[in-house]
Structures are given as C-alpha cells and as structure tokens.
Amino acid sequence: MGCDDPSWRCHCFPSEGDRVVADPSRNKNKMEAPLLDDLLANVLSRLPPCSLAASRCVRKDWCSLIDDRHLLHADLLPLRLDAFFFLGRILAPHPCFFSPPSVARRVGGRLDFLDTFDSGDLRIIDHCNGLILFDERIANPTTRQWMHLPVVPMSPFYKLTDLRMDMSLVYDPMVSPDHFEIFKVPLVPNSIFYRSIKLDHGSDSHKKFIEESSQWPLSSPCTTHVFSSRKWRWEERSFVRQGGGEPVDETIADLKFWPKDFQRLAIYLKGAIYVHCKNNSLMRITLSNDKYQMIKSPVRNKIIDSNGFFHLGKSEKGVYFALLWNDNNLPQFRVWLLNESSSCGGQMEWVLKTNVSLEAVMDNFPWNIDNRFSKPWILFNSVTQEEIQRAQEEKLEWDFENGVILETKDKMDEASYPVISFLGFHPYKEIAFFWVSISRVVSYHLNTSKVQELGILYHPPDDVVESFPYTPCWMELFENSN
Incomplete structure (x- = not known):
C-alpha cells in the first residue's frame, strides 16, 4: 500500500x-x-x-x-514426546525405557535414582506431564527428584465391591508448577462409599452384596479419596452429577471396567479426569466445580465384545477413543474425537476422525529384531554401555511429520498375519503408535496416513502389555527431594 x-x-x-x-x-x-x-x-x-x-x-x-x-x-515444560515407558505382563525387574539415545542421556529412564529396585515398587501406576506415579512414590525422571507418598486410606467399599479402583495423577505445570493431586477413580456413590457393614470376603453374604449392589443406580453424589501435595495428606472429596436428576440407565456395574492390554482406566486433561467405564462410556470429572457427568460410548454394537476393544487417550485436540478390531483377520482402526465445544449446545458428542484398515502396516512390518541399535529409538533396559555408545554415535534425527504412505502387498495367508497392538496417541500431534509383530514400534499419522518405524521393542521372556508416553518436564517440583 x-x-x-x-x-x-x-x-x-x-x-x-x-x-x-x-x-x-x-x-x-x-x-x-x-x-x-x-x-x-x-x-x-x-x-x-x-x-x-x-x-x-x-x-x-x-x-x-x-x-x-x-x-x-x-x-522446561512437557511439550514434546521424547520416550515411552513399557511394562511387562509379569512383574519384570524394571520398566522398559524406549527413546532416542539423546534422550536417554538426559532423562533418568532407568529409574536408578530411586531408593528401590523391587519389581513391585517400580510398577508404574500413572503418569502426567512429566511425573511418574508408583504405588508408594512419585518421581520426575527428568530432574531425578522423587518422594515417598502417604499410605492410601482404605474404605469399607474397597472390600465390599469388585470395582477396579485405580489412581489418576493430576499435574499441570502451566497452572500450578509445584502442586499435584492424586485421585482414586472411579467415583463411588455414597451409598457404597460409606457402607460400614462387615462382610467376609468370598462369603455367601459378600457375593450376594456384590450382585445386589451392581444393580444399584449410579446415584449422586459420589465420593472418593484425593491426595493433595499442598496438604500432604489424603482426604475425602464429593462430586455431584452435572445437570441434576438421577440416571435411568446406568448402574454400579457400568463402572466395573478391568483394562485389557494397553488400555488406560483414566486420563487427565485441562482440568478434568476422564474415566473409562465398563460399557465404554466416560465419567468426566470436572475438578474446578466438583461435578461429574456421564458421556455415552460412540459405539453401540457387539464388535467390542467379540474381537475388539476401546482405548482411551488424549492428543492434539482433546480426548480420543480408539477402536482396534479384526475383520476377517485383518486389523481395522477407528478413532473418535470428543467434541466439548459450546457449539454442541452443552451436549458433548463423538466425531469420527479416522476409519482405516491397517493391513498395509501388517504387510510391511513383519517380525524382525535385527539391527535394533541402528533404529532411531532404542529400548534402554538391559543394554550394555558399549551398545549405548554405538547407538549414540549414529546421531539419528527423528521427525514425526516424516514418513511414507504404505501399499498393501500380495495377500498373505490368514494364519500368517502377525499381532498388532495399539500403544497410544502422541500427546500433541494426531499420531497413533502401534506395536507390530511383537517386535517393532511404528507411528501412524491420522491426517496423512504416513507411517514410520521408531525402533525394535523386544523384551523376552516377558510380554509388553502397558505403555506410557513420556513428556519430559524440567520444572523443579520438590523443594527437598529424597
């Protein structure tokens, strides 16, 4: 101009x-x-x-x-995916740390800075924005800080019901860099939480109580135990159902979700905890106003009960549900995004984002554990210093935006198709990760369909069944670490 x-x-x-x-x-x-x-x-x-x-x-x-x-x-903030922690089906001596060599030099992925090597103590319960939650400890592998946690209080309902109770870690360094919380999930109706009767576990009266309580409505309010790092103690905290009124089609049985391999019971994102329930619905717990709401599943058929199951995760645009199942022995993959915007008129809705066949991924990544130290990402658990040095000398760079679009090869015999498992989402990019042929980790870009191989994930004799995408955080959380 x-x-x-x-x-x-x-x-x-x-x-x-x-x-x-x-x-x-x-x-x-x-x-x-x-x-x-x-x-x-x-x-x-x-x-x-x-x-x-x-x-x-x-x-x-x-x-x-x-x-x-x-x-x-x-x-300093957990804004990039730099590694995975993996757990085996059997309690292995140590969680597996899977990352590029450059990350392994900076991050204490071996967890050798902790005061224990006991397999039970090292089992990862949850992770959130750079912090790792264990049964009795919380740690930051990047800064190598850790602290013991107080014993979790027990309530009568833990013994009275067969609910799978877990712990969800809440930490957001952009909101409160020196404070975290731990929630027992899912929330439990007060009719069960404060139940004081004494029943012998496994007795006829106990079995009858479980059967009857499963049919009780999922009533409001619900209560759980919450640990606050500010007060450094566990406290009871109640939540009321958002919108008022009582549900007509939800019972205690709907909360009884026992995760399969690589499934997550709960995730935290932007002030809310999302809990995966048995009927594949979500319990959304809003921490700012102590309210919860139930969100219906995006699928209403029997495909999940037969040969597929849901995975709850978070990525670039919010909360995602992934469905991995077999159709004539060929893997199919669908992804829904939870639309929580005000344009929905206050009602949250699932939007289908991806619906693809993973046949090409299976064809192009057969079982292979050769040259595992020439790949961009390496499993750092029992490797020697010489192997680490050899991998570091490669100086391999990695960019998740790269990759190739695969083509399906000649048809394979159905019995020869290898196993494929969904490991989780990239927290900041719309990318899914798969474990193919029980040996190779690959990334799949949801928008471009580009695929890359990260490296070899092979951990005999144990089978890997849990994955935790790790985002390093360099913020100093504890004033006085152990």
Whole structure:
C-alpha cells in the first residue's frame, strides 16, 4: 500500500484539517502502559521457572504478558514426546525405557535414582506431564527428584465391591508448577462409599452384596479419596452429577471396567479426569466445580465384545477413543474425537476422525529384531554401555511429520498375519503408535496416513502389555527431594 492511498495517509499522517487536540492525560497513560509492562516483565523474568509459572495464575494480564514475551521457557515444560515407558505382563525387574539415545542421556529412564529396585515398587501406576506415579512414590525422571507418598486410606467399599479402583495423577505445570493431586477413580456413590457393614470376603453374604449392589443406580453424589501435595495428606472429596436428576440407565456395574492390554482406566486433561467405564462410556470429572457427568460410548454394537476393544487417550485436540478390531483377520482402526465445544449446545458428542484398515502396516512390518541399535529409538533396559555408545554415535534425527504412505502387498495367508497392538496417541500431534509383530514400534499419522518405524521393542521372556508416553518436564517440583 503506497503513500498516495487516502486510507493509509489518514491513519499515519493526518492532514492539517483532520488533526484533533489530544487529551494529555490519555496520552500519558498510553505512554506509561508499555513502560509498566517492560518493568513488570523485567521483574518476572528474574523469577525461577516454578514461581514464574505460578505468576501466570495471579492475573489475566500477567498471564498474557508472560506468554506474549515468552518469559517461561518452553524447553522446561512437557511439550514434546521424547520416550515411552513399557511394562511387562509379569512383574519384570524394571520398566522398559524406549527413546532416542539423546534422550536417554538426559532423562533418568532407568529409574536408578530411586531408593528401590523391587519389581513391585517400580510398577508404574500413572503418569502426567512429566511425573511418574508408583504405588508408594512419585518421581520426575527428568530432574531425578522423587518422594515417598502417604499410605492410601482404605474404605469399607474397597472390600465390599469388585470395582477396579485405580489412581489418576493430576499435574499441570502451566497452572500450578509445584502442586499435584492424586485421585482414586472411579467415583463411588455414597451409598457404597460409606457402607460400614462387615462382610467376609468370598462369603455367601459378600457375593450376594456384590450382585445386589451392581444393580444399584449410579446415584449422586459420589465420593472418593484425593491426595493433595499442598496438604500432604489424603482426604475425602464429593462430586455431584452435572445437570441434576438421577440416571435411568446406568448402574454400579457400568463402572466395573478391568483394562485389557494397553488400555488406560483414566486420563487427565485441562482440568478434568476422564474415566473409562465398563460399557465404554466416560465419567468426566470436572475438578474446578466438583461435578461429574456421564458421556455415552460412540459405539453401540457387539464388535467390542467379540474381537475388539476401546482405548482411551488424549492428543492434539482433546480426548480420543480408539477402536482396534479384526475383520476377517485383518486389523481395522477407528478413532473418535470428543467434541466439548459450546457449539454442541452443552451436549458433548463423538466425531469420527479416522476409519482405516491397517493391513498395509501388517504387510510391511513383519517380525524382525535385527539391527535394533541402528533404529532411531532404542529400548534402554538391559543394554550394555558399549551398545549405548554405538547407538549414540549414529546421531539419528527423528521427525514425526516424516514418513511414507504404505501399499498393501500380495495377500498373505490368514494364519500368517502377525499381532498388532495399539500403544497410544502422541500427546500433541494426531499420531497413533502401534506395536507390530511383537517386535517393532511404528507411528501412524491420522491426517496423512504416513507411517514410520521408531525402533525394535523386544523384551523376552516377558510380554509388553502397558505403555506410557513420556513428556519430559524440567520444572523443579520438590523443594527437598529424597
């Protein structure tokens, strides 16, 4: 746009007749505002990362200032997927750490900074934004900090029902960098939580109670135990059903979800916990207002009961449900995204995002454990220092946006098709990960269908059945770690 354009001249150089007398006080305020912002930015930039992240929650204008000027270094936050932790079916001596060699040098993936090597102590319960939750400990493998946790309180309902109770870790360094919470999930109706009768486990009266309680409505309110790092203790916390009223088609039995291989019972995302229930519905627990709601499953047929099952996960745009099943012995893969926007009129809905056959993935990645140290990602569990050094010398780079579109090869005999397992989603990109032929980890881009091989995941004699995508966080969580 040139200087002869009237509109440009009007905004930049007003003509003599267009000039107005400015309000001196108004101009002064406009001049002072940037100076005050500069002064505040200078002060905030001197704070340690944890204090700076906490300052984002003080005022909206502080939050905008910190974000606009990039005062909080992104490299300290869990904003990239750098590794996986894997667990075996049998309690292995150590969780497997699967990552590029460069990450293995920086992150304590072997967990050798902890005070135990006991297989039971090292079983990973949950992970969230760089923190790893064990049965009695919480740790940050990146900073190598860890602490013991108080014993989880027991309530009568734990012995009275056959509900699968688990723990969900809640940690968001952008909101509260020095605070985390742990929730027992799923929530339990008060009619069960405060049940005080004494029944012998396995007795006829106990079996009768389980059978009868399964038919009870999923009533409101519900209660659970919550651990707060601020108070450093477990407390009871109740949640009411959002929208009011009692459900007509949900019972306690719908909560009885026992995860299969690689399935997650619960995930945390943006102030809410999503719990996978037996009927493949979701219990969404909103932490800011202590409310919960039930979200129906996107599938209503028997395909899950026969040869497929759901996987709950989170990725770039929110909460996802993945369905992996066999159709004539060929793997099929569907992904739904939970639309939580206000445009839904207050009702959440599932949107089908991906519906593909994984036949080409199976064809192109047969069983193979050769040259495992020449792959971009390596399993660091029992390898020697010489093998690690050899892998580090390769200096392989990795970009999830790369890859190739596979073509299906000649038809294989049905009996020869290898096994494929869904490992989870990339937390910040719409990418799914698969374990193919019990030996190779590959990524599948949901939008481009591009596929890449990360590396060899082979851990004899144990079978890998749980996966945890790991995003390193360099924030110092604990003032005094063990």
